[in-house]
Amino acid sequence: MGTIHQLVTAVGREQAKALQTTPERRALVDIVAAVLEEERQDLGITYSGFALTALPHRRLPDDVPWERRGYRIRLLIEPGRLPVRGGGFRLYGVPYGSRARMILLYLQTRAIQTESREVELGRSMHEWLDRMGLSIGGQTYRDIREQSCRIAACNLTFAWDGANGVGFSKDTIVKGGIHLSSADDPQQGNFWEDRVLLSDAFFNELKAHPVPIWEPALRHIQNNSASIDIYIWLAYRLHSLTKPTTVTWAAVFEQFGAGYSRLRDFRKRFIESLQLALAVYPEAKVDVDETGVMLHPSAPPIPERKIAQLYR
Structure with missing residues (x-):
């Protein structure tokens, strides 16, 4: 590329x-x-667990959980329920697609920037979504509302293989505060006023294992969830390498191949999504051959000085 x-x-x-x-x-x-x-150097943050595993790309039946395996890590996302005005609770399925990924990116980035697990869903989120090319209104607003509620309702379990057995962390992403209005008009309801409280465990893991990414890159691929996942994976892996490393097609398929029954069908789509991810990551050095994906040591997508500024 x-x-x-x-x-x-x-x-x-x-x-x-x-x-x-x-x-x-x-x-x-x-x-x-x-x-x-691009002249902007806006920094985004995501949790390293999402660099090794990912949300589904397409909607699942609302009562079906989602499980993915990455390198020495597994992710289980289970549907959950949120209260309904007037009584009762509604089941929300697992979050999915590019909109869910973008909302998660906003929540994680703002939590790190403000050093607080309480994140505003008001003007700050509106400005960020606009900057990312997601103008709020009509179907976009309905999609964001739906995916926000799914994120708020779901339960996460990250499991990893260690020397002494299997460890795991089980929690929610959100502890409370996010349940957007069902009105079609984004100016109605509580969308611009509410704040969301990330769970303490998730916030601590995010602070301990952040992955910096370049926000403008995601703006250019914001409708392609597969390319978003690959970009985040590369942002996590490439700058930490000390020598070229081959990830076999079997390993790539295990991490990214959900929804495909045959490796050969997956390979074609993966390469297309990879090309798009590489288009927005100029520093990335990646080769593809019959054995797998060759990753070369590369500069991070955000200059080191910008990353250092975040932790001053």
């Missing part, structure tokens, strides 16, 4: 597009050019 970045830098967007032979490659040139033109 680095060759496209070099090409765009050398000859410009339009000439680089003219040299591509498919619409998909020309679309990648547009994304690469937009990324290279």
